[in-house]
Amino acid sequence: MSRFGDATAVRPLGDGRYEADLDPGYGFAEAINGGYLVAVLARAAVEASPHAHPVSTATNFLRVAKPGPAELIVEERKTGRTAAMSRVTLVQDDRPVVDALITTGTLDADVEPTWTGEKPPAMPAVEDCRTFASGKGDRGFADNVEMEFDPASMGWLDGNPSGRPEARAWFRLPGYENDAFALALAVDALPPVVLSMGAKGWAPTVELTWHMRAVPAPGWLAVHGSGRLVTGGWFDEEVEIWDSAGRLVAQSRQLARVGRA
């Protein structure tokens, strides 16, 4: 199994409870990545559901998650033919760390869209993008997630922020086929879009909702992040993910706090 598969595995304990072991390889100095936690929550919801895909996941981030054991509690709230709904909580040390509302459904990989809006925004070719190593061997997020960043959205790294909330990258997971759980990680994998406005430091996510819209094709995923409003220390970050077949496969929005360096 791949590292990401192992890192998001959940083992049933009965009565809608599951255990997981949170891998520090999907964290940064400050905290475990939120998208990784969302992938673990979604894995538990799908395990407990008759349906195959987490079509809607809304999450409140209550506390910082730590590497190591965690428990998932899945409460089934309604099970229907088209969709099933549950409340899912990730617990550590007897305290809720992330609360989620998850709706599962079964998407048809072969269905053609009835209507689709804009095409994916232009991105430089993968070979014209920038990558980064964590310098931590296999222990850092950048070592376990392949991302190639659009240089036009990364000027802030060199002291030249673009002045707009934005971040764009190609994304794939080493040795792991694209699926719902890879998408869950990808919607929260970009650096906070306010860094490109000159903000510094970690920007804690308060709430993140994402929708899985299609079964992703293999290959690189294009991950486009933007924002609409930064005010009173709050900002929104929208992420759209397009697969190698040019299809919109995921949409997310998060509300987060601007970091204080």
Added chain:
Amino acid sequence: MSRFGDATAVRPLGDGRYEADLDPGYGFAEAINGGYLVAVLARAAVEASPHAHPVSTATNFLRVAKPGPAELIVEERKTGRTAAMSRVTLVQDDRPVVDALITTGTLDADVEPTWTGEKPPAMPAVEDCRTFASGKGDRGFADNVEMEFDPASMGWLDGNPSGRPEARAWFRLPGYENDAFALALAVDALPPVVLSMGAKGWAPTVELTWHMRAVPAPGWLAVHGSGRLVTGGWFDEEVEIWDSAGRLVAQSRQLARVGRA
């Protein structure tokens, strides 16, 4: 008190429980409006919180709500200086009808945005828009909510759908000052955006998340609905609300099912 104020009032029962009386005047033939339910949920969350505003509300719609008594259960999950988080459920007949994750915070009505993106899209003047009466006296949604629709987004009513998912209207509540709860209603007040693609019938919301971004100024609110993808019977609907001062005050996205006429 105004009808909307009465209709969304919650009375404490102790232990984080509240009672409400759902007003059929905010419903359609098929069901009570989802945004109205979100307003009632948010009212309970704010009552239980030290903060003034529901900055983030994510909801799963489990069952159709009926007019009449309902109970709200608020579980406080984390209370901080900047934000407080709760799980809130609307219950009828001992069954959960709507599950929500609500984050409250206190927005400063006088703060100037740090950064703001596009200006509000162009809308025809209120007097150049179309309005509709329910024909039901005071019993219908259209009689208790003032909406003036952009004719360019309403061609479907005359058998000429625009072919794009869209809906736009001016919105205000008779005798009720704009606030967080009016915004909660407004984010789900438009006709489903897929009607402008020729779809028919009620389009049940599965999940809706909205973020309150600013304290709205008095006057008409401009409510802009759009969508990105319709596929496999699922569609997304994004709503942005702009106040009379030209500020983005609310953002929402919902995932819903295309109606079957």
